[in-house]
Amino acid sequence: MEDDYERVLLVKPECLVYRLPPRSSTxxxxxxxxxxxxxxxxxxxxxxxxKANKLEIKLEDKISGELFAKAPVDEYPGIAVESVSDSSRYFVIRISDESKRTAFIGVGFADRGDAFDFNVTLQDHFKRVKTEEVIEKTPDIQPNLNLGLKEGQTFTIKLGNTSKSKTQTKPKTNLGGGLLPPPPGDVKAHPKQDTSTEWGEFASASSSNSSSSSNWVQF
Structure with missing residues (x-):
């Protein structure tokens, strides 16, 4: 696993180490x-x-790589690494040996940029550790939804205004030309007759009857 391997977060080729004088009570x-x-x-x-989320500051010989001292760091800022009050290039770290004996020493950098990298590397690591702890403690409240379609399953998409256009009724044709239908009952409307034709037939019938009237017997 990745946590079984030691990862190097920062390397600075020159670090200055100082023996701390006794601290006064004031x-x-x-x-x-x-x-x-x-x-x-x-x-x-x-x-x-x-390694396995355990951070260590190691002071080594720059040529042979022999370990001079190491400082396990559980949190930052904290007692394992402290800033000084009069400079941003120097720190106090707590070193320990295999017997778990501890001591405090001063470390610093000739270049201010190296001190900045040292500070940011520690901050970023413990910020990431805290984020991972929050994620692990937060329960997964999202349901496991299977949004895929099963074999042979279909679905229908309803588009806007489609149903409305399909349900529109065909307008009725007004056959009456705007006239009302005839009233109910036995009264029937008589169609308008062509009076000119009937009058012609009546006239011819009258002329034929006048010729036969001479044959009538008069009393």
Whole structure:
């Protein structure tokens, strides 16, 4: 697994180590100016490594790689790594040996950028660790939805205005030309007759009857 391997988060080829003077009871914080910054006790390489989410600061010989001291860090900021009150390039770290004995030493960097990288690397690591812990403690409240279609399953999509256009009724044709239908009852409307034709027939019938009237017997 990935956690079984040691990962290197930061390497700085030059780190300055100082022996700390006794702290006075009135001194609330560390001051790098009290260390004799021009005379470091040791100079070597600094590496920050992580294995199984356990972070360590390792001080090693820059040529042979021999371990000079190591400082396990459980949280940051914290007692394992502390800033000083008078500079951003120096820190106090708590080192330990195989017998779990601990001591505090001062470390620093000649370049301010190296100190910035050291600080940010520690912050980013523990920020990521806290995020992972929150994710692990948060229950998965999202249901396991299977949104795929089963074999042979179909679905219908209803488009807008489609049903409306299909349900429109055909307008009725007004055969009456706007006239009302005839009233109910036995009264029937007589169609309009062609009076000119009937009058012609009546006239011819009258003329034929007039010729036969001479044959009538008069009393």
């Amino acid at each position: 001194n609330r914080g560390y001051r790098a100016a009290d260390w004799g910054l021009d005379k470091p006790s040791w100079t070597g390489r600094l590496r920050i490594t992580v």
